Amino acid sequence: MQRQAAEYAEKTPFVSLINGETEGDSLSFRQLDRDAKKFAVLLQQHAKSGDRVLLLYPPGLTYIVAFFGTLYAGCVPVPLYPPRHNRYLYRVLAVATDAQASLALADSKLIPKIRTQFNSVDGLKQLTLLDFDADIDRVSPSDWREPNIGGESLAFLQYTSGSTAAPKGVMVSHRNLMHNSALIQQLVHSTPEDNTVSWLPPYHDMGLIGGILQPVYCGGCTYLMSPVDFVSKPIRWLRAISRYQTRTTSAPNFAFDLCVEKTTPEQRASLDFNHWEIATVGAEPVRADTMERFLRTFEPYGLRANVFRPVYGLAEATLFVAGNAEPVPPTVATVQRTALTAGKVVPVEPESGDGQPVVGCGFSAREQEIAIVDPKTGTRCAPNQVGEIWVSGPGVTQGYWNKPELTAETFQARLTDAPGKTFLRTGDLGFLQNGELFIAGRIKDLIIIQGRNHYPQDIELTVERAHPALQSGGGAAFSVEIDGRERLVVVQEVRRTELRKIDPDAVIETIRRAIAEVHEIQPYAVVLVKPTVVPKTSSGKVQRFVCRRQFVDGTLKTVAEWSQRQVADTGDEPHARSRPRSHVESALMEIWRDVLGVDTVGIDDDFFRQGGDSLSAMQILSRIGDAFGVELDVSDLFRLTTIEKQARHIESALQSASPAEPIVIEPVSRRQPLRTAFSQERMWFIQQLQPDNSAYNIVIPVRLTGKLDVNALEWALHQVIQRHESLRTIIEAVDGVSYQVVLPQITLTPKQIDLRHLPADERESAALKLASEHAAGPFVLNKSPLLRALVVQLADELHFVQITVHHSVFDAWST
Template sequence: MSPVLPTGTVATRLAALAESPDARWSITFLDSSGAVAERCGAAELAARAARVAGFLERASTPGAPVLLVFQPCVDFLVAFLACQWSGRLAVPINPPRRHRLIQRLQAVAVDSGAALALTGGGVAEQSTLWQADSAELAALRWQDVGDLDAQDIAPAPLREVDPSATCFIQYTSGSTALPKGVEVSHANLMADMARMEAAWGLSPASTMVTWLPAFHDLGLIFGLLQTLYSGCPVVQMAPNSFLQRPLLWLEAISRFGGTHTAAPSFAYDLCARRIPAEARAGLDLSSLVMAMNAAEPIDPQVMEDFIAAFAPHGFRRETFAPAYGLAESTLAVTASPTGAAPRLFSLDAAALEQGRIVEAGASARTTLIPGCGAPLEDVRVAIVDPETKRRQPADRVGEIWLGGPTIARGYWRRPEESAATFGVRIEGEDDPTGYLRTGDLGAMIGDELCVTGRIKDLIILSGSNHYPQDIERVAQAAHPALRAGGGAAFGLIGEAGGEQVVLVQELERTQRRTDPAPLFSAISASVWQMLELQLSRIVLVEPGAVLRTSSGKIQRAANRQAWRAGELPVIAEWRSARQERLDAASDTARAAAHAPATPLAVPALERWIRDWLAGRLGLPVSAVAVDRGLGELGFTSIDAVDLAGALGTHLGRALPQTLAFDHPTVNALVAYLTGQPQVMPAQASPSIPAPPPGAGGDLEELLSMIEGGGRGEQ
């Protein structure tokens, strides 16, 4: 049965809830200890939104974009709904966690054309610093929503809007140099929420529990706005609270009787690995109807590990609901139904590498591919050859093309890019509306969509998105021996230890005989400090060796294939310490990679940090040199959060979560924590020039769990 076509907007839904005495909707925000920090009902939320809308009526014009720059708090939802209430275009964007990482915020401000920024959750003080460093940010009018309570502002009446008009602009994650804003209309949003409600059984009796960041589509639409559409309460916590203590998420589900939740695959992995058996006592997850697994490639083993860990506490296999979607389609595209276990397909790996879907035989090398569910009502999925633009046979992999009422209007103020992505026609078919090109590869197996890879070069690690051109730019700026424009960064999906990131980089002709060790150290330290990303391998090659198209564009997929086949003229190759361990574990013929070194007399703090790092990374303590970059060791963003928490507990003081990024060696950490002067080798902390105007690195942070410019869910 088709879902009832929705009318109105999310603001009219709020207004109706506010007037209903029987409405269950409320938002409960939990602090970092799990205690209730704030609770707001529908009537109060509507009154607050109308008041902020009154300010917007005075400070901007209808249809104007408004930046929403908030730390996690209820005021973000107030500001978003105030934009809907007054007919303004909300532009959610995450505040930089570190002052120097403001390029993405600056780029979005410029691209959106916003003249006004609403803030909250403690952002106002930070914004003063950003404005001092950026003329573009200083040109904005900044308004802390919390300060409006003290002003005499009349609430605005609910403004009628055209359903086909743009509702908000969802900026895709990734490259700060070229941010793209997806224009989502009111009709898109309401249609997608109607379909999600029908697919996953949401109702006023449901309870949503979410920690997902609200500035991306999954956290915003499914985690918050869907609850207003369906009239059910929502319990929210900050992403940092989950990252520091994953148990808080599951405790909130138990405590509030959560029925619906969503997270990327890595979050379920964190829970299975980091919540000890004794800490699980008392958990009751039996209330869950569905736990969406989305936002990054789904790992079947992670699902198995989570089920094994939490089945004794009421979690059922049928609760997992893999899904696929993207911002360009508002949010959801496919959905695994509630009450049915996720489907896994065992395919012939050799055939899959050739783009064919063949069920694995008893002796075949197999690849286990999870299904992402069936298309939502009225959503059209076509599997198309990306080169010929012809529909593929049922047993072939192709690019996933989408059609239907949830497809967004296009990219904000980017007509050429919109035309290349939206409304594209399948060759030989007469379709009046066309399709959205996703850039993802997949196949339909029966009625189930299976995602097999990406045409685009986006790299996803721990839910964070990284564009290869940003990795290449930062690496090449780390040392003058590295040729600008002569690098190719790419991910290796499905490897032991998760997706790995490899950088193939040309040397300048005069530097081919230079010692590679300082280059490796400089590259890994720069990428770690600037992008919060660990490189698994760095491959230095001869000048001109990186493969390009005839027009000079880097062919990253071709470089990945050539490197794997041993066809590149390699000068030197480096692996992180963690990668060395993973390689050694998977190759039984390789001898032990590290021999214990003679113990050094080190201060107690230095010894504690080295022991912690060694235990965390599975390395001998001797491999954790005090002047070796943490990125070189294979340290990840999640490791950094854990180190800050563990070290803070050890020292009995609060430490910033960016500690390891700002002080990226053991020596640097000890110097910072003890207040001593720091002496580091030049190559361990390279000088990184500021990007040119309009450019910038990929500053997408760990909190950017959702891939906005492509795969919203996989």
């Protein structure tokens, strides 16, 4: 960075594009070097070299300054999405805990919201949260102290998108980055005169290294637009490529599909792609038909037949592993599908009924070795066999932060014929043909949809918690290829006692909504099965691959099944009451039809039942902003799930734009009968059927260090209960109808248990057992109180406190 600042001082490496179209702020190399040093001066006042620092900035120039400033300070940046909603906080908490982060940095505009969010989560309250916006102009870059770092020093931690329960921070060194940047430069022949246009999120390897660090390494320029601006209007990316005469770009496979599907001939008319030489495509399986459609669509505008460069890489190898530097069309091999499933490579003619096209991802990069290995024996596979892809070379990173066993298993594999060399096990399956790498699938159960990683165990946990009738540990989540795209399928067992009681459609709807809200994807199919149907090993581990094969073969014994194909096949006309009643509803109906690709939709049809996901949500929100001038967030779509609700919200927003009389909310007397809310009524009804059900217990565990005054704790709990009448509420029934009863006062006495008489190494497990029992005990909804407290003393100044509350009076969500 300092070398580029000296050589290209006034050259501009970064230009922001407002709304993906209009040029906004920019940074020269000299400005970036100066601002990064000033940022480092401030950071060095709060952290020491080697400290991990969370970066919670939105995409843009401030993020770039913060990233380089953290490097200049000798600290280790940990890039993360700023938490938009409460559910993202647990991802931040998991990463902060795993990385042992000392502090978090954020944009000054986001600080108040993030601080409020942090204060609501035990484990984030104590994390120091800073912004340097107000102070950065009060320091001088001459005060910067250059840190003592070398090639093996840790540059940043790359937390791969995926499991919240067990996040893995890839340790990327400065040597890894320099080597990988040199490989990418050789691949695309980049020069200081080049520019690129990037919308890729800068929190992951492809966007951070390819879109931000690579232009600095080469001395080029990147025009930056936000991911939302691209997804909502893909034509913005294409117009920028055309306008700035871009030679090279990068994007995942789905982006090129989106450009074909969401642009019109009228929008394409002004495009000029005669200068566009290289489009690297990776981050998810590369589809031959995607490249064909894109070429066919944009060839009239000067796009070259050899523009595509499929590549293979992963964060554990910094980014780039294989690609083709030669300007030739991609290699597409057609192999027998059934043989490939069995691990063999059998070439067939493209028109073969059992043929499957597989795209070549180029050749191993310089100083790196790719081996196709039988993972059970550690021996190289024969040329016609599929095996696990192993990689060795300077690009392989140092391992997973603070996970020595997993690092040894993943990064220190050895071939039987080369015991002196260590390899990275990628978990991907592939084969080599004439030295070129072809990807055939995955050993690991990772699900990649729209370029994002999803761990099946996270989705399975979301599903089993979605409804009390579902069997714990009885689910399987996996992906299948539908129409050339990877789609999610969930198979879930129903408790035996609930098989005759449940409404299958309602349960499936609950599952689909839970997946959409938590993971922001929409399943292609949800299948309910009887207990023991989901295949497992003798040790009880779910066999997702076997379950997937049964789903594809149609051999699963189902209780009920829903799929998007069924919806597409039935496609009923909306009934009379579903038709639009206002111009706003009519306009929204047209937007939904266009974005979701459906012929018919009613005003009370659910967005998620129509196949909506986070990608289509961003497109709809952008169209709503253009049509009505009303700004909505993706989170709003989880409330406003129908056209009717969206129209009501938009009409209200338009009316409130002019002054109006304030609405006065009158309190309701607590002496009159208070009907339960719908969700409370549902919980009450379930308890009548299952009195011992504890599925709606909410548990709040806290570990306290220092002297604890239990009497003061009891007094504090009493004050909270008196302040919030919901905590003094019980549910009673009159003639089969449930009502809320707010009690004037209740008494909560914490249960106290002292474990100091046990040996020190036994106290932790004993406390966990007590906590589990405390959490599992059912509540009787008409008996006060509907919460309880447990205090376990582990040492003189160490206590474990747990509050268990029934969900009917507490949601752990509202702020």
